[in-house]
Amino acid sequence: MPTSDRQITHTDRVLLARVMDLIIPSDGDFPGAGGLELAKDLERASQRYGRLRSGLLSVLDALSLDIASRIEGGFAALDEERQIASLKTVEADLPDQFAVFVELIYETYYTDDRVHSRIGWAGRPPQPEGFDLEPWDPSILETARKREPFWRGAS
Amino acid sequence: MIEPPIPEIQDEQNSQTVIAPEIVTEGQSPPDVADVLIVGAGASGAAVAWRLAQAGFSVVCLEQGRWINPALYPTKDRNWEILGRHEWNWDPNKRGRPEDYPVNDSESAITPLMFAAVGGSTIHWTAHAPRLHPSDFRVKSLDGVADDWPFTYEDLEPYYDLNDLMMGCSGISGDPAGPPRSPRPMPPVPLGEDGKRMAAAFERLDWHWWPSDNYINSVAYQGRDACNYCGPVGFGCTRKAKSSTDVTYWPEAIRLGAVVKTHARVSEITVGSDGRATGANYFDRDGAIQHQAARSVVVAGNGVGTPRLLLMSKSDAHPNGLVNSSGLVGKNLMFHPYSITSGLIPDLSETWKGPMGNILMCQEFYETDSRRDFVRGYAYQLNRGTGPLATALGGPHEPVQWGARHHEDFAERFGHIVTMAGIGEDLPEEHNTVTLDKQLTDGNGLPAPKVTYTLSDNSRRLMDHSVKMATRVLEEAGATRVMANPLLRAGGWHLMGTARMGDDPERSVVNQWCQAHDADNIFIVDGSVFVTAGAVNPTPTLQAIALRAADYIAHERDDLKG
Ligand SMILES: Cc1cc2nc3c(=O)[nH]c(=O)nc-3n(C[C@H](O)[C@H](O)[C@H](O)COP(=O)(O)OP(=O)(O)OC[C@H]3O[C@@H](n4cnc5c(N)ncnc54)[C@H](O)[C@@H]3O)c2cc1C
Numbered sequence: 001m002p003t004s005d006r007q008i009t010h011t012d013r014v015l016l017a018r019v020m021d022l023i024i025p026s027d028g029d030f031p032g033a034g035g036l037e038l039a040k041d042l043e044r045a046s047q048r049y050g051r052l053r054s055g056l057l058s059v060l061d062a063l064s065l066d067i068a069s070r071i072e073g074g075f076a077a078l079d080e081e082r083q084i085a086s087l088k089t090v091e092a093d094l095p096d097q098f099a100v101f102v103e104l105i106y107e108t109y110y111t112d113d114r115v116h117s118r119i120g121w122a123g124r125p126p127q128p129e130g131f132d133l134e135p136w137d138p139s140i141l142e143t144a145r146k147r148e149p150f151w152r153g154a155s
Numbered sequence: 156m157i158e159p160p161i162p163e164i165q166d167e168q169n170s171q172t173v174i175a176p177e178i179v180t181e182g183q184s185p186p187d188v189a190d191v192l193i194v195g196a197g198a199s200g201a202a203v204a205w206r207l208a209q210a211g212f213s214v215v216c217l218e219q220g221r222w223i224n225p226a227l228y229p230t231k232d233r234n235w236e237i238l239g240r241h242e243w244n245w246d247p248n249k250r251g252r253p254e255d256y257p258v259n260d261s262e263s264a265i266t267p268l269m270f271a272a273v274g275g276s277t278i279h280w281t282a283h284a285p286r287l288h289p290s291d292f293r294v295k296s297l298d299g300v301a302d303d304w305p306f307t308y309e310d311l312e313p314y315y316d317l318n319d320l321m322m323g324c325s326g327i328s329g330d331p332a333g334p335p336r337s338p339r340p341m342p343p344v345p346l347g348e349d350g351k352r353m354a355a356a357f358e359r360l361d362w363h364w365w366p367s368d369n370y371i372n373s374v375a376y377q378g379r380d381a382c383n384y385c386g387p388v389g390f391g392c393t394r395k396a397k398s399s400t401d402v403t404y405w406p407e408a409i410r411l412g413a414v415v416k417t418h419a420r421v422s423e424i425t426v427g428s429d430g431r432a433t434g435a436n437y438f439d440r441d442g443a444i445q446h447q448a449a450r451s452v453v454v455a456g457n458g459v460g461t462p463r464l465l466l467m468s469k470s471d472a473h474p475n476g477l478v479n480s481s482g483l484v485g486k487n488l489m490f491h492p493y494s495i496t497s498g499l500i501p502d503l504s505e506t507w508k509g510p511m512g513n514i515l516m517c518q519e520f521y522e523t524d525s526r527r528d529f530v531r532g533y534a535y536q537l538n539r540g541t542g543p544l545a546t547a548l549g550g551p552h553e554p555v556q557w558g559a560r561h562h563e564d565f566a567e568r569f570g571h572i573v574t575m576a577g578i579g580e581d582l583p584e585e586h587n588t589v590t591l592d593k594q595l596t597d598g599n600g601l602p603a604p605k606v607t608y609t610l611s612d613n614s615r616r617l618m619d620h621s622v623k624m625a626t627r628v629l630e631e632a633g634a635t636r637v638m639a640n641p642l643l644r645a646g647g648w649h650l651m652g653t654a655r656m657g658d659d660p661e662r663s664v665v666n667q668w669c670q671a672h673d674a675d676n677i678f679i680v681d682g683s684v685f686v687t688a689g690a691v692n693p694t695p696t697l698q699a700i701a702l703r704a705a706d707y708i709a710h711e712r713d714d715l716k717g
C-alpha cells in the first residue's frame with residue numbers, strides 16, 4: 001500500500017497527464033484534463049488533503065503494476081482501448097481509491113476558469129454579486145389557494 | 156436589531172480572522188455563579204439565552220466552537236466548491252476542525268451532520284423552516300404508533316410565531332396543508348423558473364404545493380441584507396441573509412447581558428450530593444480544565460452532543476449518566492431519512508440560481524393513508540442544481556461518468572437539475588442509539604459518540620414510495636432522465652429523540668417543560684427531546700420548544716435567580 005509520503009516522480013507526471021485525458025477527454029477543440037496541463041494544480045490539491053493524495057498515489061501505483069501494461073512495456077505503450085481497460089481493472093480492484101482519484105481530477109478540472117467559461121458558469125464565485133431571480137408574484141398561488149384545507153385534526 | 160461592536164482579530168490556532176470572544180463580552184465578565192448555564196450556542200441554546208437574558212437571568216453559555224466572521228464563508232472564494240467539500244464539509248469527520256468531535260458512524264445507515272460554532276449547525280443549515288402538523292403531536296392516538304407528545308400544536312404555536320419574528324421568516328399564509336399561520340414577516344423568496352415549472356406540474360397532478368417558509372431574508376430584515384440568490388446556502392451566508400443564530404438571537408442576547416465563552420468544551424455537568432446540577436467542568440482553549448458554577452444547567456448540544464455529554468456526566472447520584480434513571484438517554488435516535496430524486500429537464504437552464512433548498516414544499520403524502528403499505532408519511536422539499544464541481548461529483552447520485560460519455564453526461568445535468576428531497580417520518584426505536592465510543596476520542600481525550608442506526612422497514616417502504624411519486628411529478632414537469640437515491644447516507648441533518656420528553660419518568664427523560672425528571676434544575680432543550688419526528692425539518696420546532704421552556708423558567712423558577 002503506498003503511503004501519502006511518497007514523492008510524485010517525473011514518470012508519475014507523464015502517466016497522470018495521459019490518464020487525466022482518458023478520464024476527462026477533449027471535447028471538440030477543447031483539450032481534455034491532461035491537455036489543459038492541470039497536473040500541477042492536481043498535485044497541489046492532493047498535497048493539501050491527505051485523503052486525496054493517498055487516492056492519487058494508490059491509483060498511480062496500481063496502474064504501473066497492472067499486468068497488462070507491464071507486459072506491453074508500460075501504460076504509455078498501450079493503445080487507447082487497452083489503456084481504458086487497464087483503468088477499468090484498477091477501478092474494479094480499488095473502487096474506493098479510484099473514486100477518490102476521479103474526485104481529485106474533477107476537483108481540478110471543474111474549478112478551472114477556462115472550463116468554467118466553456119460550460120457557461122459565471123466565471124466567479126457566487127458572492128458578492130449573487131444572481132438574479134424574477135421577483136415573487138403572488139398570482140402563481142391562484143390555483144393552490146383554492147384547495148380546501150386538508151390537514152388532519154388532532155383531537 | 157442592535158449588533159454589539161465586534162472587531163476582528165487573528166486566531167492563532169487556525170490562522171483565520173475570527174470575532175474575538177473577549178471583545179464580544181467586553182464590559183461583562185461571567186458571574187461566579189450563573190443563574191443559567193447553557194451548553195451549546197446553536198439553534199436552541201441561542202433562543203433560550205435570549206429569552207432568559209430578557210427575563211433578567213444571568214446567562215453564561217459554554218460553546219466548544221468559536222465565532223465565525225461571515226465574511227470568511229467560502230462563497231466569496233474562487234475555490235468555494237473545494238473549500239465546501241473539505242474545510243467546510245457538513246460532516247465533522249471529513250471537516251476535522253479542532254473544535255469538532257469525531258463521530259463513529261460505522262454502524263449507522265445515515266451519517267450525522269453538524270457544526271460547532273456560535274450558531275451551531277445553523278451556520279451550515281439551509282434554513283428551510285416548516286412547522287410540524289397538529290397530528291404530529293398525537294401519533295399514538297391517531298395511528299397507534301410511538302407516543303403522543305405531552306403538549307399540543309396549539310401550545311407551541313405562540314412560540315413558533317415568536318421564533319419566526321426573531322429568526323426572520325419569509326413565506327406566505329394560506330397553506331391548505333396546515334393550520335392558518337400568522338402573517339409571515341417577509342414575502343416568499345421568489346420561486347425561480349424551476350420552482351414555477353414544478354408548481355405547474357404539481358397542479359396538473361392535483362397535488363399540494365406551497366412556497367416554503369424560509370429563515371432567509373427575501374427583503375432586508377432587522378439590519379441584515381436581503382438574499383441575492385447566490386445559491387449555496389449550506390456553506391454559510393456572507394450577507395447574513397440566512398438566519399443563523401450568531402446573527403439573530405446572539406447579538407440580542409449579548410446586548411441583554413448574556414455571556415458566551417467560546418473554545419469551551421464541556422466534559423461534565425457537575426452535581427451535588429442531592430443530584431442537582433452545580434455547574435459544569437470544561438476544557439478551555441489551552442486544554443486546561445475550568446469550572447463554571449451555576450444554579451441551573453440547560454443542555455443544548457444537539458441530538459448527538461447532548462446524550463454524549465449526559466452519558467459522560469456519571470456520578471454517584473446518577474450512576475448511569477446524568478438524568479438517566481429511565482435508561483433512555485441516547486436511545487430512540489431519529490433522523491429524517493431522505494430520498495433524493497433528481498430530474499434533468501432540458502429546457503430549464505441555470506437551475507443553480509437561488510437559495511438551494513428553499514423553493515417549495517409538497518405535503519400531499521404527509522398523513523397516514525390506509526391504502527399505502529406504511530404508516531405516517533413524508534414531505535417533499537424542492538432543491539436546486541449546484542455549481543460545476545458538485546454537479547460533476549454527482550452529490551447524492553453517481554458522479555458524472557468518466558471517459559467517452561463524460562461531457563455529454565455533464566451537459567445533461569449542469570443547470571438542468573431539479574431535485575425532490577423526500578423527508579420521511581422516522582419512528583422512534585430504542586435500538587437506534589447514541590453511546591460513548593470505547594476507542595475514539597476528541598481533541599481533549601473525551602469519548603466520541605457512537606451512532607448505531609438501522610432504517611426500519613416502514614421507513615424503507617415510505618422512502619420507496621417517495622421516489623416513485625417524485626419520479627412521476629418530475630416527468631410531468633418535463634424531465635427526460637430521472638436519477639434516484641432511495642436513502643441518502645450523508646443526510647443526517649436532523650438529530651432527534653435521544654432524551655425524549657413525556658409525563659412518565661420511566662418512559663421519558665424530561666417533562667413537557669424540558670425539565671429533567673431526575674433533577675429539577677437541569678433542562679434539555681434541543682432536538683433530543685422530540686417524542687416523534689414528523690416529516691418536516693425540525694429547527695423551528697426545537698427553537699419553539701426551547702422558547703417555551705425558557706418561559707417556564709422565567710415564570711415559574713424565580714428560585715434560580717441569584
Ligand atoms: C447542512 C445542514 C443543513 C440543515 N438544514 C436545515 C433546514 O433547512 N431546516 C431545518 O429545520 N434544519 C436544518 N438543519 C438542522 C439544524 O441545523 C439543526 O436542527 C439545529 O441547528 C439544531 O439545533 P441545536 O441547538 O439542537 O444544535 P446545534 O445547532 O447543532 O448546536 C449545538 C451546539 O452545541 C455545541 N456543543 C455540543 N457539545 C458540546 C460540549 N460538550 N461543550 C460545548 N459545546 C458543545 C456544538 O458545538 C454546537 O455549536 C440542517 C443541518 C445541517 C448540518
Ligand code: SF4
Pocket residue numbers: 130371372381382383384385386387388389391392393394395396397509510511
Ligand atoms: S442564497 Fe441567499 S441566503 Fe443563501 S447564501 Fe446566498 S445570499 Fe445567503
